[in-house]
Amino acid sequence: MKSKKITPIFIVALLLISSSFKLLAQPLNGVYAVGGTGSDFSDIYSACAALSSRGVSGPVEFNFSSGVTNCAATIALGNITGASLTNTITFSGNGHAIRSNVSPIIKIDGGGYLVFDGFDIAGAANFVGIAFWIINNSHDIAINSCVINVGIASASQGSACISTSQDPNAVNAGIHNIRHLKITNNQLTGGWACITMLNLITPDTNQSHTISNNKIEDFYSCGIYAHSGNLMEVNNNDISRPNRQNSHTVVYGAYFSGARTLRFNNNNIHHTGVGAYNAVAIYHWLHDDAGYLTSEITNNTISNINTTGSIYGFTFEQPVAYGLHIDSLKFYHNTIALNLPVGSVGEIRAVNISSVPATTTALIKNNILSISGNGSGNKYLVAKTSAVTLKSNYNLFDLAVTGGNNYIGFTGFSFHGNLSSWKNSTMDVNSISADPVFANIDCVNLIPLSGAGMNAGAGVGVLADKNGVVRSVSNPDIGAFEADSVINDLALVSAVIKPSNACYSDTVFFTVKNAK
Numbered sequence: 001m002k003s004k005k006i007t008p009i010f011i012v013a014l015l016l017i018s019s020s021f022k023l024l025a026q027p028l029n030g031v032y033a034v035g036g037t038g039s040d041f042s043d044i045y046s047a048c049a050a051l052s053s054r055g056v057s058g059p060v061e062f063n064f065s066s067g068v069t070n071c072a073a074t075i076a077l078g079n080i081t082g083a084s085l086t087n088t089i090t091f092s093g094n095g096h097a098i099r100s101n102v103s104p105i106i107k108i109d110g111g112g113y114l115v116f117d118g119f120d121i122a123g124a125a126n127f128v129g130i131a132f133w134i135i136n137n138s139h140d141i142a143i144n145s146c147v148i149n150v151g152i153a154s155a156s157q158g159s160a161c162i163s164t165s166q167d168p169n170a171v172n173a174g175i176h177n178i179r180h181l182k183i184t185n186n187q188l189t190g191g192w193a194c195i196t197m198l199n200l201i202t203p204d205t206n207q208s209h210t211i212s213n214n215k216i217e218d219f220y221s222c223g224i225y226a227h228s229g230n231l232m233e234v235n236n237n238d239i240s241r242p243n244r245q246n247s248h249t250v251v252y253g254a255y256f257s258g259a260r261t262l263r264f265n266n267n268n269i270h271h272t273g274v275g276a277y278n279a280v281a282i283y284h285w286l287h288d289d290a291g292y293l294t295s296e297i298t299n300n301t302i303s304n305i306n307t308t309g310s311i312y313g314f315t316f317e318q319p320v321a322y323g324l325h326i327d328s329l330k331f332y333h334n335t336i337a338l339n340l341p342v343g344s345v346g347e348i349r350a351v352n353i354s355s356v357p358a359t360t361t362a363l364i365k366n367n368i369l370s371i372s373g374n375g376s377g378n379k380y381l382v383a384k385t386s387a388v389t390l391k392s393n394y395n396l397f398d399l400a401v402t403g404g405n406n407y408i409g410f411t412g413f414s415f416h417g418n419l420s421s422w423k424n425s426t427m428d429v430n431s432i433s434a435d436p437v438f439a440n441i442d443c444v445n446l447i448p449l450s451g452a453g454m455n456a457g458a459g460v461g462v463l464a465d466k467n468g469v470v471r472s473v474s475n476p477d478i479g480a481f482e483a484d485s486v487i488n489d490l491a492l493v494s495a496v497i498k499p500s501n502a503c504y505s506d507t508v509f510f511t512v513k514n515a516k
Contacts, residue, residue, distance in 0.1 A: 027082055029058035035096070036065035044075055044091070044098075051089065055081030060089045064096040064119075071100035076107045083113040085140065093119035093146070103129020103158070104168060110136040115144065122149040130171065130191075132162045139179040149189040152218040152244055159220075160191040164198055171196045172225055182210045192248075193222035212236050221248035223269075227257045234264045240271040247277040251307070257285045262295040266466050266480075270444045271304045278310040278346065281336075284329070285317045296330045299466040299480045301446050303337040310346030310377065311338055313369075316353045318360060318388075328361040332460045335368040335446045335480040337438060340401070344375030349383045358387040365391075366457035368436050368448065368479035370398035371406075378405045382427075385412040394458045395431040396448075396478045408433075432456060436479070446480065453478030 032040040034047050041047040047062050075098075083089055097120040098105060105121060108114060121131050131148045134141055148161040158169040164178045165171045171192055181197065188194040194216045197209060209226075212235045216223045223239040226232065239253045253269035256262055262284070269281045281302040284295065297314070305311045313336040316329055336350045350369040353362055369381040381397050384390050390411075397408055397419055407415050409422040416422040419433040434452035439445040455475040464470055466480040477483050 025054065027055045027057035028060045029056060031061045031063055034062045034064045035067055035069075039065065043069055045073075047091075048075060048077055051080050052078065055083075056087050056089060057082055058087055060087070062089075062091050064091070064093050066095060068097040068099060071098060071102055071105060074102055074104055074107050076109065077111045077114065078108075079110045079112070080114075083111075085113060088113045088115060090115040090117060091119070092117050095120060097122075099124050101125075101127055103127070104133035104163075105129070105131045106133070108132070108134045108138045108141060110138055112139045112141070114140070115142040116146060117142075117144045118146065120147045122147075123151055127151050128154045128156050128159050130158070130160050130163045130168055133168055134162070134164050134178060134181065135166070137177050137179075138164075139181075141178075141180070142182040142184070143186060144182070145185045147187045150191045152190040153246075154190075155192070155220050155246055155248070157192045160196050161186075161188040161194045163193075163196045165196055166198075172222075172227075173198065178209075180208045183212075183214060184210065185213045187215045187217075189218050190220075192220045193225040194219045195223070196225045198225075198227045209233070210235075214238070217241060218244045220244065220246065221250070222252045222255050224254040224256075225252070226255065230260045232256075232262050234262070234267065236266045237268070239267065239269045241273045242271040244273045247273060247275045247307075250278045250280065252279075252283050253281040253302075255280075255283045255285075260295075262297070264295075264297045264300065266299045267301075268444065269300070269302045272306055274306050274341070276308050279305050279307050280312045280315050281305060282314045283312075283317075284315065294328045294330060296332070297334065298330070298332045298462050300334045301337075301444070301466065301480050302335070303339065303441055303444055303446060305338060306341050308341055308343045308345055311340075311348050312352045313338060313350045314352065315349075316362060317355050328363060330460070331362065331364045331367065333366045333457070333462050333465070333476070333478075333480055335370075335448075337368070337370045337441055337446055338372070339441055340371070340373030340375045342374075344373065344403075345377055346375070347377045348375060348379040350381045352380075352383045352385075353388055353390065354383075354385040358389055361389040361391060363391050363460075365394050365460055366462075366476065366478050368396045368398070368446075368453060370400070370436060370438075372398070372400040374403045375401065376404050378407070380407045380410050382409045382422075384410065390427070392428050393430050394456065394478065395428055396436060396453045396456070397428075397431060397433045398435055399433075400435065430458070432478075448479060448481070448483045451483065454484050 034041045101124040131150055150159050150161055160171040163171040165173055167173055208231045210233045214237045216237055216239045218241045251272055272279055302313045348371055371379050379401055399406055407417050408419050409416040423429050436448035437450035439447045439449055454477050457476040457478045459474045465482040469482040
C-alpha cells in the first residue's frame with residue numbers, strides 16, 4: 001500500500017493551530033481593552049467569561065471604552081483561579097455606563113480580589129433590584145468612584161445599591177460571610193437601603209469593612225444597614241434623602257446591629273426629607289461578646305431632620321436580656337443640631353441611651369447638643385433610661401425650644417429642666433449652656449460662631465476636627481469643628497479715615513486679609 005506523504009505546509013498549519021489553542025488557554029495577565037474598535041474583549045460578559053475559563057497569572061486590568069452596556073442578563077463573577085492580593089482583577093470603567101432591568105445587575109458569588117472603579121451603573125426605567133450583590137464568602141472586594149442609582153420610587157426590600165444579603169428580595173436579611181469590603185468615593189442613590197452588610201452568624205466572619213467618602217442619598221429606610229460586623233470603618237460619608245417622597249415608618253441614617261469595634265467618624269447626616277415618619281440619625285444596637293472591644297463615634301454632624309415625627313439624633317441600645325455588651329462607647333466631638341420643622345409633634349432626643357447594662361460605660365464628651373424650634377412633644381438633650389454607667393461631661397447644651405416639656409437631661413428616674421439641676425445629679429459638671437450660633441444650619445454649616453465652646457473641651461485623643469484642623473491636645477473646642485479656625489480667620493492690615501464733609505460722617509477704608 002502506498003503511504004501518504006505529509007507535507008511541510010500541513011505540519012506548519014497544525015503547529016499554528018496548536019499554538020493558537022495554547023494561547024487562548026493561557027491565564028490572563030496585564031491590561032486588556034474592552035469595547036470599541038480593536039479591543040481585546042467586546043464587552044464585560046466576554047471579559048468575565050475569559051476570567052472564569054482561563055484564570056489569571058498576574059494582575060489584570062480591564063480598561064473600558066466610553067459607551068453604554070445594555071444588560072440582558074446578570075454580570076456574574078465567582079472564584080477566579082490565580083487571583084490573590086497580588087494578582088488583583090480591576091475593572092476600570094472610565095465612566096462606562098451599565099444599564100439593566102435585570103436584578104442583580106452584578107453578582108459576585110464567592111469571588112475575591114476584585115476592583116470596580118469608575119462605572120455609571122443604573123437600573124432602567126421602573127427597575128427594582130440590586131446593583132451589586134456580593135455573597136457566599138466573597139472577600140477583598142473594592143467598589144470605588146462609581147455612580148450607582150437603583151431608583152427612588154420603590155419601597156421594596158429587594159432594592160439596594162450594594163447588598164450582601166442572602167435573599168435578593170430582602171436586602172435586610174442574610175447569613176453570608178463577607179470579608180474586606182471597601183466602598184469608597186461613590187455616589188449611591190435609592191433603594192430600601194443604599195448599602196446593606198449582613199451576617200447572622202458571628203461578627204468574626206463579616207469583618208474589616210470600609211465605607212468612606214461616599215455620597216449616600218434618597219434611600220427609603222436606611223442609608224447604611226449593617227448587622228454583625230467586626231472592625232468596621234465608616235468615615236467621611238454624606239448621608240441625606242432630600243428628594244425622597246416616600247418613607248419607611250422609621251428612617252435611619254446609619255443602622256448598626258451587633259457591630260464590634262465600630263469607627264464612625266466625620267460623617268454628615270442631614271436633610272432627611274419632609275414627612276411624618278420617625279427618624280434616628282445613628283442607631284447602634286447590641287454589641288456581641290461581653291467585654292470585647294470599644295466603639296468610637298466622633299466628629300459627626302447631624303442636622304435638618306425634617307420630619308414632624310419623633311427624632312433621635314443618636315441612639316445606643318443593648319438589651320440586657322441578651323447578656324452581651326462591650327466595655328465602652330466613646331461618643332466624642334459630635335455636633336447634633338435638631339432644628340424642628342413647623343408642626344413637630346414627636347418626642348425629640350439628641351442622645352438616647354436605653355436598655356444598656358451597668359457593665360457598659362458610655363462616654364459622652366465634647367459634644368454640641370442643640371434642639372431649637374417649636375414642638376408639642378417632650379424634648380431631651382440627653383436621655384438615659386437604663387443602668388448604663390454614663391459619664392457625660394464637657395458638652396455644650398442648647399435648648400432653645402417652645403412647646404411641650406423640655407429637659408437638659410433625663411435619667412429614667414428624674415427630669416432636669418436646666419443645667420444646674422443636671423449638674424446636681426453629678427452629670428456634666430464641666431459642661432456649659434449657650435447658643436452656639438451655627439454659621440448656616442440650613443446649608444449644613446454647623447461651625448459655631450459664638451465662641452462659647454472654644455477651648456472648653458477635655459483631651460480625649462481626637463487630634464483633628466471634622467475638617468482636619470489640628471485640635472489642642474488638652475483643651476480642644478467642643479463639637480465637630482475647631483471654631484477658632486474660623487473666628488480668628490480675619491486680620492486687619494490697615495484702616496484709613498478720609499474726611500469727605502465736615503457736616504457728615506467720614507468714610508473709613510479697611511484692608512483685611514485671611515489670618516490663617
